[in-house]
Amino acid sequence: MPTQTILYIIGSGILALFIALFQYVYKTKRHRLHWGLAGVRFISVFSLLLLVINPKFETKESKIIKPVLAVMVDNSQSVNYLNKDSISSEAVQTLLRNTEITSKYDVKVYPFGTQINQNSTLTFEDTQTNITKSLQDIESLYDSQFAPVVLISDGNQTIGDAYEFASKQFEQVVFPLILGDSIYHTDLKIQQINVNKYTYLNNKFPVEIIASYTGNTAVQSELRIESRGRIIHKERVQFSATNNSIILTPKIVSTKVGLQRYQVSLSPVENEKNTVNNKKSFAIETIDEYTNIALVTSLSHPDLGALKAAIETNKQRLVKICSPIEYLETNDNYGLAILYQPNQSFKAVFDLIEKRKLNTFIIGGSQTQWAFLNAIQSDFKQEVTGQYENYQGVVNPNFNNFSVDDFMFNTYPPLTAEFGSIALNVSHETLLFKSINGSPTQEPLWFTFENNSQRTAVLLAENLWKWRMHSFREDQNFKSFDSFMAKLIQYLNIKNQNTRLLVNYESIYDGSQPLEISAQFFNKNYEPNRNAQLVIKLKNKATGQQLEYPMIAVQNSYNINLNALEPGNYSFEVRANGGTHRSFGEIEILDFNIEQQFINANVQKLEQLAIHTDGAAFFDTQIDGLMSELISDNRFLSIQKFTKKTVPLIGIKFWLLLLLSSLAIEWFIRKYNGLI
Known part of the structure; x- marks a missing residue:
């Protein structure tokens, strides 16, 4: 208290005493009553003067603060499946009942699944486990104090960053209590299935x-591998402690058009407890690519037979050789037209192709009327x-329309083409460059381009039959050449839809990936439209229940999360605007x-977590050892905290009560004695 305030208090006491004596003692009979009244008046005046001065008093309070012991309890279903739920609950109660633990620590219980829960009730019903996120939540909650963590878990995490590595950044000490043992139980598991989204009818897909x-x-x-209750593939597989992972690539024949579902399974082995993860499903869309192909020509040439034979190795394709007149007269629905060495008689053919928007394969040569071909199109x-010149073909390694990595034609016989340069007026992809006498050029010999909704391939040379014969001479079969032609025809057989609404989704959602459907919508210039209104409508095929949700715009796409949907088969429709x-x-x-999917505790990761955080790992049978460690660890001690408070006199209720x-x-005394 300042010296000036003390002097004010002393002065107030002297003034109060003077006033009291002057009023009741000075020039009066000094009776006991007057001395009493003088004392009461002194108290009143002195109290009033002190309230005016309002001196401030300092007080000190001390408080013992115990360190928090955060008991994180894995509340996921995997603990229940491992039959460790009762052991986990009992471990929590053991910690809470131990008087030495509770006297040293302020014990807080936090169940967790994807994150910590402030409600300490244990249900073991969470469907996902994120140990990393839950530990980070504890770090944030107690970022300014020591709060050792007891992590009661099996260590099996389903989502989130790997906690054994993220723990290197943790500040709190973690003591894992492992729900399980170091004995690994026998288990087989289908880890992953990789398959294309689409295949063709009667095609073998890997x-x-x-x-x-x-x-x-x-x-x-x-x-x-089963489909519609029928086993379509089976084989024996062997595993051992060293050979504990295998990759198999069976080939399955697609025999039915549409979305086909398959289930892959491993038969259980002796003493295998968990067989749920022995199965995994996948689906693939089978497309009927049966195509009628018109090979239009006015000539007789060995190339015609070679092309027909190569293309028809795929049983889904039928090639009909016809003249321009026959092509115009036929009513067949051709999906592709091959125009072999066009001449003046092809004028109506080009007109019909343009009208039907067909994809085409144009082959030139020594009998092509190039003046006509140059005039009938502008590409x-x-x-x-x-x-004429003989050119060999050099594969362009940067060709992107389909894979050409397995094909090399530099040793094949040369093809005959018109000598002279080629001018291309459209964006194109060069498949083969010309090579003369072993000297490659940048002139295209074989190229492709897309114009609006049509695809076109152009070969400027004849004598492909020599290439097919060369393939047989080299490999004793036509497979190499025929495979190359199959890729080209497959590329030309796909219609470029130029759709403005593209939807991306998985046919089967098995819980190992987010249950999301995304879409893109483009304007008339095929630029992403971020202002459209997209809605998805779903129908449960079993119950008939219909659901409709708006899709949320995220950058250049629209997304919808469907995690709330019940398991089942659904059809859906995405509508734009x-x-x-x-x-x-x-x-x-x-x-x-x-x-x-888990049958073992992840002991190794939990032990790494303990090492990275300077803690120690214990098994669930070692709860006594864990408690002893917590009790004896001198890093976690109680703190005596002093609080200094400044209290003004006017804030003390007793002083006001004294004055009153x-x-x-x-x-009352004056009234009773008739002095008033």
């Missing part, structure tokens, strides 16, 4: 299957010299629970 094994002994299992112009553009599809949501009481007593 299925990449990644399977894993946990165990110490060599085992044998049978891998099966490319061949210099007409009337001279009230239905001006629509897209349809089907999805299947499997009743998949990722927490059921003294005034009241004085008035």
Whole structure:
């Protein structure tokens, strides 16, 4: 308290005493009553003067603050599946009942799944586990104090960053209590299936299957692929402690058009507890690519037979050789036209192709009327010299329309073409460059381009039959040449839809990926339109229930999360701007629970977590050792906290009560004794 305030208080006491004596003692009979009244008046005046001065008093309070012990409890279903739920609950109660623990720590219980829960009730019903996020939540909650963490978990995380690495950044010390043991139970698992989204009818498509094994002994299992209740592929597979992961790539024949669903499974081995992860499903869309192809020519040439034979190795394609007149007269619905060495008689053919918007394959040569071909279209112009040259083909490694990595034609016989340069007036992709006498050029010999909704391939040379014969001479079969032609025809057989609404989705959602559907909508210039209104309408095929949701714009796409949907088969329709553009599809949501995929505690990761945070790991049978460690660890001690408070006199209720009481007593005495 300042010296000036003390002097004010002393002065106030002297003044109050002077006033009291002057009023009741000075020039009066000094009776005991007057001395009493003088004392009461002194108290009243002195109290009033002190309130005017209002001196401030400092007080100190001390408080013992115990460190928080954050008990994080894995509340996911995997704990229940491992039959560790009762052990986990009992471990929590053991910590709460231990008087040495509760006297040293302020124990807080936090169940967690994807994040910590302030409600301490344990249900073991969370369907996802994010240990990293939950530990980060504790870090944020107690960022300014020591709060050691007891992590009661099996260590199996389903989402989030890897906690064994993220823990290097953690400030709090973590003591994992491992719900399990170091014994790995025998388990087979289908880890992943990789397959294309589409295939063609009667085509063999590869299925990449990644399977894993946990165990110490060599085992044998049978891998099966089933569709519509029928086994379509099976083979024996072997695993061991060292050979614990295999990749299989069986080829499956697609026999039915539409979305086809398949299930891959591994037969259980002896003592295998969890067989749920032995199965995994996938789906593929089978497209009927049966195509009638018109090979239009007015000539007889060996190339015609070679082309027909090469293309028809795919049983889904039929080639009809016809003259221009026959092509115009036929009513066949051709999906592709091959124009072999066009001349003046092809004028009506080009007109009909343009009208039907067909994809075409134009082949030139020594009998092509180049002046006519240059005039009938404006996409490319061949210099007409009337001279011919033999060119070899050099594959362009940057060709992107389809894969050409397996084909090399530099050793193939040369092809005959018009000598002269070629001028291209459209954006194009060069498939083969010309090479003369082993010297490559940048002149295209074979190229492709797309114009609006049409695709076109142009070969400027004849004598492809020599290439097919060369393939047979080299490999004793025509497979190399025929495969190359199959890729070209497949590229030309796909109609460029130029759709403005593109929808991206998975046919089967098994819980291992986000249940999301995304879409893109383009304006008339095929630029992303970010101001459209997209709506998705779903129908449950089993119950008939219909649901409709708006899709949310995210940058250049529109997304919808459907995690709330029940398992089942759904058809859907995506509409843009009230239905001006629509897209349809089907999805299947499997009743998949990722927490059921675990049969072992992840001991190694939990031990790494303890090392990175300077803690120690204990198994659930070592709860006493954990408590001893917590009790004896001198890093976590209680803190005595002192609080200094400054209190003004006017804030002390007792002083006001004293003033009022003294005034009241004085008035009562005076009234009683007739002095008023």
